[in-house]
Amino acid sequence: MLDQQLANAPKLPRSQVGTWTLKEFVTESGIVLSDVNIAYETYGALSASGDNAILLCHALTGDAHAADSDDRPGWWGALIGPGKAIDTERYFVVSSNVLGGCAGSTGPASLKPDKEKAYGADFPEITIRDMVSVQKALADHLNVLQIEMVIGGSMGGMQALEWAIMYPDMIRKSVVIAADPEFSTMGIAYNDVMRQAIISDSNYDGGNYLRSGKFPDQGLRVARMLGMITYRTAALFKERFARETEDGEFQVNRYLRYQGDKLVKRFDAQSYLTLLRAMDSHDIGRFRGGLSAALSSIRAELLWVGIDNDLLYPPNDLIQAVELAKSCGVNARYAHLHSPFGHDAFLIEFDQLRDLIEGLL
Amino acid sequence: MLDQQLANAPKLPRSQVGTWTLKEFVTESGIVLSDVNIAYETYGALSASGDNAILLCHALTGDAHAADSDDRPGWWGALIGPGKAIDTERYFVVSSNVLGGCAGSTGPASLKPDKEKAYGADFPEITIRDMVSVQKALADHLNVLQIEMVIGGSMGGMQALEWAIMYPDMIRKSVVIAADPEFSTMGIAYNDVMRQAIISDSNYDGGNYLRSGKFPDQGLRVARMLGMITYRTAALFKERFARETEDGEFQVNRYLRYQGDKLVKRFDAQSYLTLLRAMDSHDIGRFRGGLSAALSSIRAELLWVGIDNDLLYPPNDLIQAVELAKSCGVNARYAHLHSPFGHDAFLIEFDQLRDLIEGLL
Numbered sequence: 108m109l110d111q112q113l114a115n116a117p118k119l120p121r122s123q124v125g126t127w128t129l130k131e132f133v134t135e136s137g138i139v140l141s142d143v144n145i146a147y148e149t150y151g152a153l154s155a156s157g158d159n160a161i162l163l164c165h166a167l168t169g170d171a172h173a174a175d176s177d178d179r180p181g182w183w184g185a186l187i188g189p190g191k192a193i194d195t196e197r198y199f200v201v202s203s204n205v206l207g208g209c210a211g212s213t214g215p216a217s218l219k220p221d222k223e224k225a226y227g228a229d230f231p232e233i234t235i236r237d238m239v240s241v242q243k244a245l246a247d248h249l250n251v252l253q254i255e256m257v258i259g260g261s262m263g264g265m266q267a268l269e270w271a272i273m274y275p276d277m278i279r280k281s282v283v284i285a286a287d288p289e290f291s292t293m294g295i296a297y298n299d300v301m302r303q304a305i306i307s308d309s310n311y312d313g314g315n316y317l318r319s320g321k322f323p324d325q326g327l328r329v330a331r332m333l334g335m336i337t338y339r340t341a342a343l344f345k346e347r348f349a350r351e352t353e354d355g356e357f358q359v360n361r362y363l364r365y366q367g368d369k370l371v372k373r374f375d376a377q378s379y380l381t382l383l384r385a386m387d388s389h390d391i392g393r394f395r396g397g398l399s400a401a402l403s404s405i406r407a408e409l410l411w412v413g414i415d416n417d418l419l420y421p422p423n424d425l426i427q428a429v430e431l432a433k434s435c436g437v438n439a440r441y442a443h444l445h446s447p448f449g450h451d452a453f454l455i456e457f458d459q460l461r462d463l464i465e466g467l468l
Numbered sequence: 469m470l471d472q473q474l475a476n477a478p479k480l481p482r483s484q485v486g487t488w489t490l491k492e493f494v495t496e497s498g499i500v501l502s503d504v505n506i507a508y509e510t511y512g513a514l515s516a517s518g519d520n521a522i523l524l525c526h527a528l529t530g531d532a533h534a535a536d537s538d539d540r541p542g543w544w545g546a547l548i549g550p551g552k553a554i555d556t557e558r559y560f561v562v563s564s565n566v567l568g569g570c571a572g573s574t575g576p577a578s579l580k581p582d583k584e585k586a587y588g589a590d591f592p593e594i595t596i597r598d599m600v601s602v603q604k605a606l607a608d609h610l611n612v613l614q615i616e617m618v619i620g621g622s623m624g625g626m627q628a629l630e631w632a633i634m635y636p637d638m639i640r641k642s643v644v645i646a647a648d649p650e651f652s653t654m655g656i657a658y659n660d661v662m663r664q665a666i667i668s669d670s671n672y673d674g675g676n677y678l679r680s681g682k683f684p685d686q687g688l689r690v691a692r693m694l695g696m697i698t699y700r701t702a703a704l705f706k707e708r709f710a711r712e713t714e715d716g717e718f719q720v721n722r723y724l725r726y727q728g729d730k731l732v733k734r735f736d737a738q739s740y741l742t743l744l745r746a747m748d749s750h751d752i753g754r755f756r757g758g759l760s761a762a763l764s765s766i767r768a769e770l771l772w773v774g775i776d777n778d779l780l781y782p783p784n785d786l787i788q789a790v791e792l793a794k795s796c797g798v799n800a801r802y803a804h805l806h807s808p809f810g811h812d813a814f815l816i817e818f819d820q821l822r823d824l825i826e827g828l829l
Contacts, residue, residue: 292709292720293702299721300693303728307686309670325668332661333694341654341782348653350751357748359653360660367664387718390711421702 120150120174120188120195126211129244138231142220145245146211147203150174150187151195157252161193162242163202164259164266166454167334167382168374170210173202185457192464198255205266206241207233207381215377216317228314230381234388235262239269246277253277256468257407260284260453261420262382264412265389272391275406280467284412284444284453285420288398288428289390294419297337298383301330305376314377327376328367335366340416340449402435409439410467417450481511481535481549481556487572490605499592502581506606507572508564511535511548512556518613522554523603524563525620525627527815528695528743529735531571534563546818553825562610566627567602568594568742576738577678589675591742595749596626600634603627607638614638617829618768621645621814622781623743625773626750633752636767641828645773645805645814646781649759649789650751655780658698659744662691666737675738688737689728696727701777701810763796770800771828778811 129143148171153159163173165182174195175184187193193200204212207230215230246254254277257270264286271281287294308326310316316323348359391401411429413422422443432439444459446452453460490504509532514520524534526543535556536545548554554561565573568591576591607615615638618631625647632642648655666672669687677683709720752762772790774783783804793800805820807813814821 289711291702292705292711292718293697295711295718296697296705296720296724299718299724300690300697303686303690303693303725304665307669307690325664329661329664329668329690332664336654336657336661341652344653344657350650350653350656357653357656357660359657363657363660364664 118189119176120200121152122174122176123149124171125149127245127248129241132206132237132241132244134231134237135234136232140213140231143206143213143241144211144217145203145206145213145241146171147201147245148172148174149202149249150200151198153199153250157250158255159198160246160249160251160254161198161200162246162254162257162267162270163187163200164238164242164257164263164270165202165205166259166261166263167379167386168370169263170208171202171204171212172210174200182454186460186464192461192468199249199251201246201249201251203242203245205238205262205382207238207378207385209375209378212241214375215314215381216375225317227317227377230377232384232388233381234385235265235269236273238385239266239273242266242270243274254279256280256282256464258282258284258464259286260412261286261450262386265290265386268391271405271407271409272395272401275404278407280410281405281407282410282412282464282467285414285417285450287389287420287424288402288431289392290386290388291419291424295387297333297419298387301333302380302383304329304333305380308376311376314380316376322371323376324371327374327379328364328371330379331367331370332363335363337418338449338451340418340447342416343447343449346447398431399435402432402437405432405435405437405439407438408467409437410442410463411439412442412444412453412463414444414448414450414452415446417452419450479550480537481561482513483535483537484510485532486510488606488609490602493567493598493602493605495592495598496595497593501574501592504567504574504602505572505578506564506567506574506602507532508562508606509533509535510563510610511561512559514560514611518611519616520559521607521610521612521615522559522561523607523615523618523628523631524548524561525599525603525618525624525631526563526566527620527622527624528740528747529731530624531569532563532565532573533571535561543815544818547821547825553822553829559616560612562607562612564603564606566599566623566743566746568599568739568746570736570739573602575736576675576742577736586678588678588738591738593745593749594742596623596630596746597634599746600627600630603631604635615640617641617643617825619643619645619825620647621773622647622811623747626651626747629752632766632768632770633756633762636765639768641771642766642768643771643773643825643828646775646778646811648750648781648785649763649792650753651747651749652780652785656748658694658780659748662694663741663744665690665694666741669737672737675741677737683732684737685732688735688740689725689732691740692728692731693724696724698779699810699812701779701808703777704808704810707808759792760796763793763798766793766796766798766800768799769828770798771803771824772800773803773805773814773824775805775809775811775813776807778813780811
């Protein structure tokens with residue numbers, strides 16, 4: 108019996124969970140951060156030649172915990188493990204919490220190096236490129252020399268794209284899911300509504316709420332509710348909730364409020380704001396002479412993945428980006444996730460993602 | 469010179485501006501409201517037989533001022549006046565501020581009949597049908613016997629549709645622009661985010677902010693910013709604002725914040741909430757045995773108008789509604805507004821609206 112249970116148990120990857128401290132990091136804007144902690148997980152083992160790494164980049168509210176573990180599921184657990192699409196018997200998989208995040212890496216809720224108080228509103232504005240620079244330092248620390256594939260969705264896709272541009276000789280394959288070469292005007296607009304909801308919460312106190320201990324939970328809750336709407340589709344909501352009510356309230360509203368309440372328990376508002384700004388900053392052409400010049404530096408094989416009815420990253424925009432990349436000499440192609448879920452499909456449609464990743468690797 | 473100036477001056481309709489008081493009104497939910505004021509405007513003159521009326525229904529933040537006047541433009545000024553599509557030489561045009569509004573008609577910011585304090589949060593939940601019932605009472609008061617056309621967009625379109633169902637023998641033509649037979653799940657969801665933004669403003673005080681005089685301006689501002697996003701399109705924002713900045717802020721954000729600030733100066737937050745709930749309630753099939761049963765009672769010629777890339781009321785949904793109406797024996801047809809603006813096109817694309825209205829009348 109025990110043998111059978113063991114045989115049927117999900118095969119978890121050998122994992123390492125750690126935090127590495129980068130002594131000093133200078134942001135794109137020139138701010139010096141000392142003792143930057145990077146929370147990370149690795150699955151599998153690095154080859155002797157240091158060239159079998161796969162790098163995972165998480166989205167806005169994600170974290171380093173990508174693969175399943177004994178105690179809790181990971182955000183891409185279905186894809187990572189022995190014999191899975193991202194096969195931890197073959198690859199050394201690295202997943203880290205982004206700079207500015209709030210799941211172990213240094214961000215606004217972290218104590219400053221003097222350990223006296225948290226950064227709060229003093230935390231600098233950072234960019235997607237800053238996130239990638241920090242990840243590069245971590246990769247160096249882990250003795251990674253070549254990255255077989257960097258992959259991520261949404262804000263993670265922005266990072267995967269920047270990786271291919273910033274370190275072209277290190278990346279063999281980049282998979283950019285539900286992300287664009289420059290964050291769209293509409294994306295900026297939605298972000299600002301979320302931002303205003305948070306900063307106009309009377310508890311926000313100019314970002315210094317950690318001092319009072321009264322948190323801008325209501326603002327963050329509203330922001331998350333709006334975020335959830337943009338991550339899904341009208342058709343999905345209609346099918347799932349229609350106009351049904353419970354206790355006098357529409358089910359769709361109960362669902363959104365529940366999602367808002369849930370995020371508030373695990374996410375720092377100032378970190379959320381910091382990451383929104385980083386997304387806003389995303390424009391691969393910035394300081395590089397435009398999109399084409401930026402794309403031209405890519406050496407990796409580029410797989411760009413769009414999703415049906417993605418409100419924030421319409422497939423047509425991504426198809427155009429692929430065409431532009433091709434015209435710049437990049438080995439780029441477009442793939443499509445069919446899904447009723449919209450943007451969030453990259454966290455849901457594992458069968459299609461498995462096929463895409465296996466096809467690429 | 470003076471003659472020429474007069475000749476070139478825009479021809480304004482003869483108008484009457486007034487407020488009528490309905491002694492008692494019982495809402496759908498059974499609440500009795502006394503001394504209900506209805507702010508209205510009329511343009512042109514009623515025929516002796518009382519059968520040349522056109523009824524205009526405004527949208528969420530609209531008011532009774534539809535035609536231009538000496539002192540300010542109306543929301544449909546281009547369409548209403550002598551010789552215009554809605555010809556005030558031929559028709560008696562009636563436009564009123566909805567029940568629950570805050571532009572002259574009784575709503576949450578109005579004093580209760582005892583004149584001691586405003587309704588505030590005591591104002592009852594109302595429905596689109598309540599708005600129409602009050603408009604019917606006004607029409608009776610004005611001696612209108614037959615309505616040649618009832619027309620409106622968005623929340624106004626919901627009213628135009630309910631008019632055709634509630635008073636089938638009184639309505640010859642109904643024009644439903646950018647509105648659906650039942651408010652969608654996604655519409656309900658967006659409304660709830662706006663609602664939560666307002667009620668979680670610490671000044672909201674359970675709807676009793678009129679007592680403190682500290683208004684939930686920040687919440688209403690966030691709600692309006694979100695509303696504006698849903699009324700426009702990604703392509704329009706991209707073309708107009710791209711990723712341009714001024715004073716360190718994205719132009720699209722400056723625009724949205726400006727729109728938010730502007731609404732706060734003219735709109736009451738509790739009225740906004742009341743109208744959101746009325747939109748949520750919109751479902752012509754409610755208490756009537758479903759959509760088909762409701763549509764089957766329509767005698768009017770029904771023109772249903774959809775708009776390119778309307779996020780809230782996708783054209784395909786409206787085309788389906790027209791097909792359903794036809795299958796119920798209604799003389800219904802679909803027309804389409806081509807526009808880069810999205811939902812707000814019904815307040816912008818006057819040339820196309822002129823053609824549609826002239827074709828119908």
